[in-house]
Amino acid sequence: xxxxxxxxxxxxxxxxxxxxxxxxxxxxxxxxxxxxxxxxxxxxxxxxxxxxxxxxxxxxxxxxxxxxxxxxxxxxxxxxxxxxxxxxxxxxxxxxxxxxxxxxxxxxxxxxxxxxxxxxxxxxxxxxxxxxxxxxxxxxxxxxxxxxxxxxxxxxx
Amino acid sequence: xxxxxxxxxxxxxxxxxxxxxxxxxxxxxxxxxxxxxxxxxxxxxxxxxxxxxxxxxxxxxxxxxxxxxxxxxxxxxxxxxxxxxxxxxxxxxxxxxxxxxxxxxxxxxxxxxxxxxxxxxxxxxxxxxxxxxxxxxxxxxxxxxxxxxxxxxxxxxxxxxxxxxxxxxxxxxxxxxxxxxxxxxxxxxxxxxxxxxxxxxxxxxxxxxxxxxxxxxxxxxxxxxxxxxxxxxxxxxxxxxxxxxxxxxxxxxxxxxxxxxxxxxxxxxxxxxxxxxxxxxxxxxxxxxxxxxxxxxxxxxxxxxxxxxxxxxxxxxxxxxxxxxxxxxxxxxxxxxxxxxxxxxxxxxxxxxxxxxxxxxxxxxxxxxxxxxxxxxxxxxxxxxxxxxxxxxx
Numbered sequence: 001x002x003x004x005x006x007x008x009x010x011x012x013x014x015x016x017x018x019x020x021x022x023x024x025x026x027x028x029x030x031x032x033x034x035x036x037x038x039x040x041x042x043x044x045x046x047x048x049x050x051x052x053x054x055x056x057x058x059x060x061x062x063x064x065x066x067x068x069x070x071x072x073x074x075x076x077x078x079x080x081x082x083x084x085x086x087x088x089x090x091x092x093x094x095x096x097x098x099x100x101x102x103x104x105x106x107x108x109x110x111x112x113x114x115x116x117x118x119x120x121x122x123x124x125x126x127x128x129x130x131x132x133x134x135x136x137x138x139x140x141x142x143x144x145x146x147x148x149x150x151x152x153x154x155x156x157x
Numbered sequence: 158x159x160x161x162x163x164x165x166x167x168x169x170x171x172x173x174x175x176x177x178x179x180x181x182x183x184x185x186x187x188x189x190x191x192x193x194x195x196x197x198x199x200x201x202x203x204x205x206x207x208x209x210x211x212x213x214x215x216x217x218x219x220x221x222x223x224x225x226x227x228x229x230x231x232x233x234x235x236x237x238x239x240x241x242x243x244x245x246x247x248x249x250x251x252x253x254x255x256x257x258x259x260x261x262x263x264x265x266x267x268x269x270x271x272x273x274x275x276x277x278x279x280x281x282x283x284x285x286x287x288x289x290x291x292x293x294x295x296x297x298x299x300x301x302x303x304x305x306x307x308x309x310x311x312x313x314x315x316x317x318x319x320x321x322x323x324x325x326x327x328x329x330x331x332x333x334x335x336x337x338x339x340x341x342x343x344x345x346x347x348x349x350x351x352x353x354x355x356x357x358x359x360x361x362x363x364x365x366x367x368x369x370x371x372x373x374x375x376x377x378x379x380x381x382x383x384x385x386x387x388x389x390x391x392x393x394x395x396x397x398x399x400x401x402x403x404x405x406x407x408x409x410x411x412x413x414x415x416x417x418x419x420x421x422x423x424x425x426x427x428x429x430x431x432x433x434x435x436x437x438x439x440x441x442x443x444x445x446x447x448x449x450x451x452x453x454x455x456x457x458x459x460x461x462x463x464x465x466x467x468x469x470x471x472x473x474x475x476x477x478x479x480x481x482x483x484x485x486x487x488x489x490x491x492x493x494x495x496x497x498x499x500x501x502x503x504x505x506x507x508x509x510x511x512x513x514x515x516x517x518x519x520x521x522x523x524x525x526x527x528x529x530x531x532x533x534x535x536x537x538x539x540x541x542x543x544x545x546x547x548x549x550x551x
Contacts (some may be wrong), residue, residue, distance in 0.1 A: 056481070079387075100367075
């Protein structure tokens with residue numbers, strides 16, 4: 001499929017699910033979708049369009065938690081970023097691990113760094129933070145404050 | 158038979174970076190594997206939010222001692238994606254030269270380590286000796302062996318001097334000769350065939366399912382390379398071919414990396430020979446609000462950076478995804494079912510990022526080298542003798 005065909009197919013197939021569409025440049029597309037349709041659209045893009053899952057990046061923009069799921073269709077050099085916005089107080093989104101295994105690590109990372117709950121994610125253990133890190137403190141949240149006043153810090157040379 | 162758990166790491170002579178693998182074995186067969194990360198988590202994404210756009214390349218350069226160009230390359234591409242500027246052609250060529258030099262030394266580093274993991278230390282010594290030569294080339298081009306500090310949003314920081322080019326080309330030509338010999342010695346070695354063929358097979362569908370990257374996926378027949386699929390730098394201006402093999406075992410990963418070194422040398426050479434004249438910096442104005450994505454094919458696979466700007470002089474969010482992050486989970490499909498003796502090389506076959514920043518100082522006075530290799534060996538022997546004597550006295 002060419003780039004234009006993919007754009008029109010996505011627009012017509014998921015017309016009710018797409019909130020915003022930004023054709024940024026020749027190789028970059030940003031698409032904001034409804035959170036409940038994430039799994040269907042991701043499965044379509046990964047399985048039918050044979051896209052590669054790059055990664056996901058969570059952003060706390062003070063009003064919402066935004067998650068961007070980046071997919072690349074290498075054959076036509078197109079990077080599609082699906083943006084979902086979830087409630088900041090209680091961020092919940094479907095896990096993509098049932099669609100492809102590559103989503104496992106990044107969901108665990110976002111779970112601890114931003115406090116996003118992934119429904120259907122079988123592995124809830126920590127990936128990066130230490131065991132001493134308190135529950136409910138998420139370092140990439142915009143309102144994060146240093147919690148450990150006794151910690152021995154790098155003396156900085 | 159009872160199940161036994163064999164821990165590898167977090168600190169282990171074979172894993173030079175802290176990483177914990179717990180292998181569940183039945184007899185000698187691995188039946189389950191679990192990875193624990195985070196021993197080296199430094200919070201660089203958070204740190205990056207407190208640095209200006211020009212400072213961030215220095216931070217991301219230190220994510221990894223080996224991929225010290227890959228992260229800045231992906232980062233500056235992300236920033237340039239936000240501002241939409243074009244880079245001078247000479248800067249694109251210089252970036253390509255540095256990135257390929259890094260690929261050569263990184264692949265050679267892995268090849269040496271792979272030999273070391275197998276107890277084949279001859280390969281280790283040979284390859285690392287050869288790697289020194291390419292590090293010398295990088296020192297001439299950038300002033301540093303690692304952490305080249307060449308990249309900035311909008312261009313490069315340092316130009317390549319015309320008078321250095323003939324020497325560099327002579328040097329990489331001599332590397333090709335030694336490498337040819339090494340390639341035959343390694344790829345035709347019956348011991349390595351017996352040891353590496355048919356183990357740690359990553360199937361094509363698994364490589365796709367895990368979204369594995371770089372040589373790890375190309376060895377499994379996934380013909381994807383950012384340099385070909387989304388050309389940047391000078392990659393679409395010079396001739397080179399993507400190396401893809403089909404079997405996906407450890408031996409194929411060796412083949413891909415060894416052959417890629419030859420391609421990298423040829424890219425480097427053609428870029429040096431056709432280096433266009435002109436400025437090396439686009440002098441970027443302030444970064445507009447927006448978001449950008451930069452990808453670069455690092456030695457281990459695609460490095461992915463996402464940067465968001467709110468119009469100030471610092472990024473509000475900077476996401477870094479290193480290739481090992483996607484490649485590491487593939488151990489679930491490669492190690493399970495393997496013999497415990499093969500586990501170390503299979504886990505190492507994805508080339509997990511190792512840090513290597515050792516360097517030897519050569520003192521110069523008036524441009525004259527004070528010590529050569531033989532003299533340094535003599536110095537080292539003398540020092541050992543001295544220490545022996547001192548210890549004997551105590």
